[in-house]
Amino acid sequence: MDYLENKTFDEIQVGDTASLSRTLTEKDIQVFAIMSGDINPAHVDIEYAQSEMFHKIIGHGMWGGALISTVLGTQLPGPGTIYVGQTIRFKKPVAIGDTLTVTVTAIEKKPEKNRVIFSCECRNQKDEVVMEGQAEVIAPSKKIRRPKAILPEITLRRPYSLFKPYLAKAKELGSLRAGVIYPVHETIIAAINHAQQAGLIEPILIGPRSRIKEVAERAKVDVSQYEILDVEHSLAAINKTINMAREGKVEILIRGGAHREDLLRAMQKVDKGLLTDHTMSHAVVLDVPTYHKALILTDSLINIDPSLDVKRHITQNAIDFALALGITEPKVAILAGTDMVNSAMRSTIDAAALCKMAERKQIHGGILDGPLTFDNVISVEVAKAKGIASPVIGEADILVVPNVETGNIVAEQLEYLAESRNAGLVLGGRVPVLMSHIQDIYLSTVSCALAILNTHQEHEYHKKGSL
Secondary structure (H helix, E strand, C coil), X not given: CCEEECCCCCCCCXXXXXXXXXXXXXXXXXXXXXXHCCCCHHHHCHHHHHHCCCCCCECCHHHHHHHHHHHHHHCCCCCCCEEEEEEEEECCCCECCCEEEEEEEEEEEEHHHCEEEEEEEEECCCCCEEEEEEEEEECCCCCCEEECXXXXXXXXXXXXXXXXXXXXXXXXXXXXXXXXXCCCCHHHHHHHHHHHHCCCEEEEEEECHHHHHHHHHHCCCCHHHCEEXXXXXXXXXXXXXXXXXXXXXXXXXXCCCCCHHHHHHHHCCCCCCCCCCCCCEEEEXXXXXXXXXXXXXXXXXXXXXXXXXXXXXXXXXXXXXHHHCCCCCCEEEEECCCCCCCCCCHHHHHHXXXXXXXXXXXXXXXXXXXXXXXXXXXXXXXXXXXXXXXXXXXXXXXXXXXXXXXXXXHXXXXXXXXXXXXXXXXXXXXXXXXXXXXXXXXXXXXXXXXXXXXXXXXXXXXXXHHC
C-alpha cells in the first residue's frame, strides 16, 4: 500500500524541494471545465480557439495552479498543510500533450506561526518556464502518515443527443397520419400530444371515447382537436387501426395501450394484417453515451428464432432503415457467441452465410462482417489483440443479433447499465409500427421521427422504381 507522509515545520529546511510531472490531456481540460464551470471558448471550443492568438485549444491556467497545490498538499510539506496564499505569473500557454513539471522549493521559514514560503515553478517538456510564483503555507507541527486514497475513475460521456438531427429532418419532411391504438393511459396521451405539437404526427385516437377523454383530462391534454374513433375494447381498436392502415387512411401505427402480443398476431395475419413481400422486423436505435454514433439493433421483438432467410430480410430491413437515417453504406456486424465459424453453433454459420449473401448482392447497401462477438465489434483494442481486422470493428452502425432473446438482453443491458436511450419501430410492414411500451415521452417522439424518415425513404425508392 502506498502512503502519504508529511514533513513537519521543524523538519523542513530552506532549499528543500519536491516536484511532480503531468501531461495535459483533452479529458483533463473537459473535467476541469465541468468542475470549475470555466467554459471559456479558448479551452473548449476548437473552432474559436484556432482563430485566436494561440491557434489551438489551451489548458486552464489554474490547472497548473492545481498541480502546485497537489505538491504542497501531498509531498512538501504534505498532509496537514494549510494553504495561506499564492501568487502566480503565467508566462506561456499549456496545450494538449504538453508535460508540466511542477517544482516547489522552500525559500523562507517563519517560526512564529510555522509558516513556510515556497518558490513555485512549472516547466514544460521543452524546459520552458510556463508558470512561476510563490506560495505561503502553514506547515504541520505533527507527523502524519496516511494511506493514499483510491479515487474513482471518471468517464466522460457525449453531452448531446444523437436523436436531434433525426427530429429536425423529420419535421422538415412533414407529419404522418397516426393511428393510435387504445390510448387509455395518461403517459400515452401526453406522448401523442408531444409528438403532435412537435409537428410529427396527426393523431387519430382509436378506443373507448369516454376513457380516452377521462385520461386526457387527468393528463391535462385537450383532445378535442383530435379525431376519436369510438370502439369498445383493445382488440376492436387493433383491428380498426390495421384496416385503416391497409386502406391508406393512416401512415403509422402507435401501439398505445393494446397488448403487444395481440397486436403482433393481428399484424401478421395473411390478407388481414400488415404483411408485405418483406419480412417484418423490429429495429431499435440506441444512443449509447459511450459510443460515438447511433447503433441500430435488430431484431429484438418479432422474429423469435429466425431462419437464415428471415435473417436476410431482417438485415436488409436494417440497412434500408440506416440509409433512411442518412447513414451512407452502413457497417453491419452479425453477432454470434464466437468469432469463428462453428458447425455446432448455428448463429456462426448463419453469420458467415449472410456475409456471402452480401457478396452475391442478395443483401445490398451495407458492409457486412460476421460472425463477431460484441466485444470485438465495439472495441478496436480487443479485436486487435485477437488478431481480427474488419472495417466493421469499432465503426458498426447495425448489430444483427441471432434471436429475439439476445436482442432483448443486449438492448436492456445497454439501457440500464450504459444509460443508452432507445427508440425504435417495426419495419417491413405496410406502415411502420411503434411497438414499445410508452414510458419516455421524448423517446416516443423520436420514434415518430424515425417512422417519418423511413416512410420518406420508402416513398423515394418507389418513385425511382416507377421511373
